[in-house]
Amino acid sequence: MITVTLGTIPFAFNRAIDWLERLLSAGVISESVFVQHGTTDVSILEKYPFVTTTPIVETSFLMKTIGESRLIISHAGQGLTRGLAAQGACFILVPRLSCYNEHIDDHQLWFARGVEKLGITHCTSLDNFEQAVKCPPPSFKGQIFDEPRLAEHLMQIYPR
Numbered sequence: 001m002i003t004v005t006l007g008t009i010p011f012a013f014n015r016a017i018d019w020l021e022r023l024l025s026a027g028v029i030s031e032s033v034f035v036q037h038g039t040t041d042v043s044i045l046e047k048y049p050f051v052t053t054t055p056i057v058e059t060s061f062l063m064k065t066i067g068e069s070r071l072i073i074s075h076a077g078q079g080l081t082r083g084l085a086a087q088g089a090c091f092i093l094v095p096r097l098s099c100y101n102e103h104i105d106d107h108q109l110w111f112a113r114g115v116e117k118l119g120i121t122h123c124t125s126l127d128n129f130e131q132a133v134k135c136p137p138p139s140f141k142g143q144i145f146d147e148p149r150l151a152e153h154l155m156q157i158y159p160r
Contacts, residue, residue, distance in 0.1 A: 001032045002133075003069040007077050008038040008056055013102050016075070016094050017042055019129050024048050028130060034065055063087065071136045076108035076122060078154075081115065082144050090139045092132045093122040107158070114157035115144055 004020060006013045017037070021044045023029045035042060035053040042053045057065075066072050066089055074080055076095035084091045093115075095108035112122035121137045123129040 001034060001065075001069045002029060002071045002073065003062075003065050004033060004035040004037075004073045005062065005066075005075065005080060006035075006037050006040055007075045007080070007096075009103070010039050011096065011102050011104075012040045013038070013075065013096060014040060015097075015100055015102065016040070016073070017044065019094075019126050020073070021045060022126065023130060023133055024051070028133060031070075034069070036062060071133065073133070076112040078111055081111070081120070085120070085140045085142065085144045088139050088141060090136050091120075092129075092137065093120060094129065095122055095124065097124070110158055118142060118144060120144075 004016070006016055017040055020033070020035070024045070031050065033051045035045065035051060036057050037053055037055055039055070045051045045053060063083065066084065066087060070090060072084060072089050072091035074084060074091055074093055076093040081093060093112045095112045096102035097109060098105050109124070116122060119137065120140065121132050123132055
């Protein structure tokens with residue numbers, strides 16, 4: 001199973017759903033897919049009987065689903081990324097980008113670039129997204145940052 005989680009902010013993330021639909025249509029993905037989509041329209045996925053969609057789920061349910069998945073495709077939210085890393089999940093990040101009106105700025109891209117040095121894969125094009133789905137990275141082993149020092153860590157990654 002593949003789990004896709006796009007967060008719950010009030011910005012559509014159509015690019016991620018479009019990429020997912022392209023891989024489903026091409027047969028690159030043929031297994032069950034669970035999509036937590038927030039406010040993003042997922043009607044183009046309705047024709048796939050093995051795709052389940054929901055706008056929002058409880059954290060405990062999401063983490064259980066993540067534990068049962070071979071791959072997680074996630075927006076590059078810092079909290080969820082930290083949770084995926086702590087769970088030792090196999091995941092890729094798709095940062096929301098301001099140029100597509102997916103967020104107010106590119107902080108998710110900056111964050112994804114910052115954790116890339118730890119071996120966390122992020123995708124900014126359909127080609128690298130497809131490659132990451134076909135050949136997922138290994139499950140993450142390690143810790144991104146210590147919770148009490150999150151602000152210090154972010155200040156190092158995002159210089160003023």
